[in-house]
Amino acid sequence: MHRPDSGTGRPTPSPLPLRPAGQSGLALPVVALGLWQNFAHRDAFARQREIVLGAVDRGVTHLDLANNYGPPGGAAEESLGTLLARDLNGLRDELVVTTKAGYRMTPGPYGEGGSRKYLLSSLDASLRRLGLDHVDIFYSHRFDPTTPLTETIGALATAVRSGRARYVGISSYSADRTREALAVAADVGVDLTVTQVSYSMLNRWIEEPTAGGSSLLDVAGDAGLGVVAFSPLAQGMLTDRYLADVPPASRAARGGPLRPELLTTENLERVRRLDALARAQGRTLARTAVAWAMRDPRVTSVVVGASSLDQLDETLRAVDTPRLSEDELAAVAQLPSDTGINIWASRSSDL
Template identity: 50%
Template sequence: MHINDHNPLLPYVPAADRYDQMKYRFCGKSGLQLPEISLGLWHNFGHNADLTLGRKILRRAFDLGICHFDLANNYGPPFGSAEENFGRILQKDFLPYRDELLISSKAGWDMWPGPYGNFGSKKYLIASCDQSLKRMGLDYVDIFYHHRPDPTTPLEETMGALAQLHRQGKALYVGVSQYSAEDTTRAYQILKEMGVPMLIHQPRYSMMDRWVENGLLDVLGEKGIGSIAFSPLEQGLLTDKYLKGIPADSRAAKDGRYLKAEQIAPEKLAKIEALNQIAHQRGQSLAQMAIAWLLKDPRITSVLIGVSKPEQLDDNVAAVKNSNFTASELSAIESILKA
C-alpha cells in the first residue's frame, strides 16, 4: 500500500512505478492508449457515499496505473453528485497530474425535468457537457459519450452535438454507448463526414451478456473503433461473492435496482461455481478470469470496473497478468455458459 493512503492530510504523491503495474492498449485506430483496466464511478461516489473512502479508491487506482476515470452526468445519487465529488478529489489530489489522466463523461439518461433533460437532442447534450465540466472543475473532458441510443432524435443531430463539443475543445474525443451494430455504423459515418473520428464504444459486455458478439464487435474491428466493456462482472455475479448466499453488505442485498436477489437462481449459481473452479485452475479468482476473458479479444481496449474498497482494485488489476486462454479452457467455459 502506498504511504499516502494512510494519511489524507498529506499531499498525495503517486507511486513512482505506477505505469509498470498496468498494460495499455491503443484505442482503435487512434494514438490514444487506455489502461486495460479503467475505473468507473457509477457507484460509491454519490453524496450517500464515504468521500474519504472514494478518495482512497482513486489514489490506489492511480498508484496501480489506472489513469482512466469514467463518469456520467447522472451518476450519484443524486444526479450530478459523483462528478461533484470527483471534482473535489481532483482539486485536492490530482490537479498536478491532470495531463496524465483520461477523464470521461456522458449524457443520454434522465437528468433534469422537462423535455430537454434526457435522451439525445443537441440542446440536452451541449448543456449537459457544460454542466459536467462545471461540476468537475475542468476545461474539457478527454472523452464525451452519448450514453444510449435515442429512437426519436435524428442521429445527425446527436452526432452533430458531439462534433460541436469536439470542435469547441470541450471533448478531445467522442464516443457512444450501447448503440447497436447498425446504429454504430451510421453514427461513425455521420461523424466521419463531419471530420470527427468516433474513438470508442462503451457496451455492456460480460461472459453472461454477449449481445456485442452479434455484429457489434465486428463493426468496431472493421472501423477501427475502440471499446470499453462495462459491467464485466455482471453486477457482482461473476465473483465468488454469492456462492455461499447473499452477503448483507452486497449490492443484491442493499440495492435491488441493478441486481435483484431473485436473479441469483440455483442454476445460475451452479454455473458460477463451475466457472469458479476453472478460474482456480488458472490461478485466478473468478473476477480476475471474467476480466481476463474480455481482454483476450484485441477489439476490447479496456474493461471498466467499479469497486467499493481499494483492495478490490489490486485483485482486479492482477487479471491483466494472464489474459491468455487455452482452447480447452475456452471450450469448457462455453459449455458451462450454454448449459
Template identity: 50%
Template sequence: MPYRPAESRYDAMPYRRVGRSGLKLPAVSLGLWHNFGEDTPHATKRALCRTAFDHGITHFDLANNYGPPPGSAEEAFGEILRTDLAGWREELVISSKAGYEMHAGPYGEWGSRKYLVQSCDASLRRMGLDYVDIFYSHRFDPDTPLEETMGALDFIVRSGRALYAGISSYNSERTREAVRILRELGTPCLIHQPSYNLLNRWVERDGLLDTLEDEGMGCIAFTPLAQGILTGRYLNGIPSEGRATQGKSLDPAMVTDDVVARLNRLNAVAEARGQTLAQMAIAWVLRGGRVTSALIGASKPSQIVDCAGAAANLEFTEGELAAIEKASDDAALNLWAKSSEGV
C-alpha cells in the same frame, strides 16, 4: 501528508491503443457509476481513486447522472482532482456522458443537441475542468434524428469541450450509422462503451465487436463483472450485503439457481488458473485484444487491487476457453437489454 502516486504505477498495467487512434487506455479502467454519490463517505472515494492511480489505472469514467443524486459523482471527483490528483491531469483520461435522465423537463435526458451540449458544460463545471478526454452519447435516442445527436458530439469536440467522441449501448446497425455521420462531419467516433461479460454476450450475437473492428473503433466494456455477480460473492447465492440486497441496479431475481451453478463452474476454472473469479472474468473480456479496456466499479480499494491483478494473465488455453464457454453460453444475463437494442 500530501498524496504522491506510487512510482511503480506504470510497471504492471498494460495500455492498449483505442482503435485506430493515438489514445491508449489501461486494460482496467475505473467507473464512478456506483459508490461516488452522497451515500458514500468522501474518504472512501479518495481512497478508491488513489488506489486506482497507484496501480496504473489512469482512466476515470463518469456520467452527468451518476450519484445519487445526479451530478454528485462528478462533484466529488472534481474535489479529488483539486486535492489528491492535483498536478496529475496530464496523466489521466477522464470521460463523461449524457443521455439518461439528469433533471426534470423536456431537456433532461435523451439525445437532443440542447441536452447534450448543456450537459457537457455542466459536467465540466462540476469537475472543474476545461475539457474531458472523451464525451459519449450515453444511449440512442429513437425520437431525435441521429444526425442531430452526432452533430452535437461533433460540436462538443470542435469547440474544445472534449478531445474525442464516443457512444454507449448502441447496437451494431446504429453504431455504423453514427460512425458514418461523424466521419462525414470530420470527427471520428473513437470508442464504444457496451455492457459485456461472461453472462451477457449480446455484443457477440449482435456483431458489434466485428463492427467496431471494421470501423477502427475502440471498445470499453462496462459491467465486466455483471454488477458484482462475477466477483465470487454469489457462489452460495445472494449474500447479506451487496447490490442485490440494496435495491440498486441488480435485481435479486437475476441470481437464479442456474446462474449460481454457472458461477461455481467458472470459479473452478479461475482457481485452476491461479486467479480469482473477478480476475478471470476481466481477463476473459480482454482476451484477444478486441476489447480495449474493462470498466470496473468498486466499493473498496482491495477490490481495485484484485481487478488490476487480472492484467497479469490475459492468456487462455483452448481447454480453459472450452470450459468457460460451456459454463457461460446462453446465460443471457443482460441487465441492459433495452439499451443494447439501440432503440
C-alpha cells in the same frame, strides 16, 4: 512501484499496459476505474478518495463517469472534481477523464435523450462539477430513437470543435446503430473514437451477429473503433460473493442494478461452474472474468468498479494472469450469449 514525484506531492502513476483506442492516437490503460457505483453522496468521501487516489497510483489513469452517476445525479462528478482540485492537481495530463449524457439526469424534456440541447448543456454542467475546461472523452450514453442521429452526432462534433472534449464516442449502441452512427460521423466530419458496451462471460451480446452478419465487435474492429467494456464482473455475479446465497449487505440485497431475480438457479449454476474452473487454475473467478474480457485485442480497456483498494488490487492481478485454459474458454462459449442480465438492452442495445 512508482515513478519519481511529478512535483505535485503525489508520485507519477505507475504504468499499466496500454492499448490504442481503435485507430486513434489515444492509448488507454487496459483497466479503467468506473465511478458508477460507490460514489453517491451517501458513500463516505474518505473511502472514495482512497479508491481514486489508490487507483491512479496503480496506473489506473482512465476514470469513467456519466452525468447521472450518484445518486443524486452529478455526485460522482462532484467527488472527482474535488479530488482533481485538491489531490490530483498537476496530474491532469496523466489522466483520461470521461463522461456521458443520454440517460435521465433531470425531470423535463431536456433531462435525457440525444438532443443537441441536452447533450451540450449536460456537458457544460459536467465540466462545472469536475472543475475542468474539457473532458478527454464525451459519450452519447445511449441511442435515442426520438432524435435524429445527425443531431446527436452533430452535438458530439460541436463538443470536439469547441474544445470541450478531446475525443467522442457512443455507448450501448447496437451493431446496426453503431454502423449508422459511424456513417453520420463521417458526414459531419467528426471521428468516433470509442464505443462503450457491457461485456462479460454472462453477457456476450456484442459477439452476436446481426441480420447483416456482423457483430458489434466486428463493426468496431472494421471501423477502427476502440471498445471499452464495462461490467466485466456482471455486477458482482462473477465473483465469489453469490456462490452460496445472497449476503444481506450485498448489492443484490440492497437493490439497484443487480436485482435478486437475475440470480436465477441457472445463472448461479453457471457461475459455480466457472468458479470451479478458475480455482483449478489457481485463480479467483473475478480475476478470471476480467482477464476473459481483456482477451480480445479489439477491447481497448475494461471498466471496473471498486469498493475498496483490496478489491481493486484483486482485479488488477488479471493484467498478469496467464492465458485462460481451453476448458475455461470452452465453458464460456457454451453458455447462452444472453443470460438475461443485460439490464440496458431494452433502452439501448436492442434498439
